[in-house]
Amino acid sequence: MSLKYPVTWRLRECMQAAKIDTVTELHNRIKAIAPDAIKYAQLAWIVESPPARLNLQTLAVLTIVLGCRPGDILDPRPDDMAPTEEDASKKKQKRP
Numbered sequence: 001m002s003l004k005y006p007v008t009w010r011l012r013e014c015m016q017a018a019k020i021d022t023v024t025e026l027h028n029r030i031k032a033i034a035p036d037a038i039k040y041a042q043l044a045w046i047v048e049s050p051p052a053r054l055n056l057q058t059l060a061v062l063t064i065v066l067g068c069r070p071g072d073i074l075d076p077r078p079d080d081m082a083p084t085e086e087d088a089s090k091k092k093q094k095r096p
Contacts, residue, residue: 008075009050011062018066023047029065037061050074 020026023044030037038058045051059070066073
């Protein structure tokens with residue numbers, strides 16, 4: 001399923017940063033915190049591609065297990081639309 005508003009999905013990168021190498025390992029850590037948060041098959045699917053919908057509890061558990069923030073896992077802009085340094089400097093200039 002393609003997303004109407006594509007996102008940059010970085011779950012695999014967050015797993016690597018947390019030194020989690022497999023979906024099985026990630027699933028086991030999730031089950032230790034919230035046994036019913038997500039099924040293995042669903043997790044395996046979302047590791048590779050962004051889900052069309054994501055349960056807030058699942059997102060919260062992912063951030064806890066991976067030691068990250070929701071914005072580390074997903075960015076509502078695709079990489080080619082990510083803010084540039086020029087955008088950041090313009091934003092700073094607008095602040096009072």
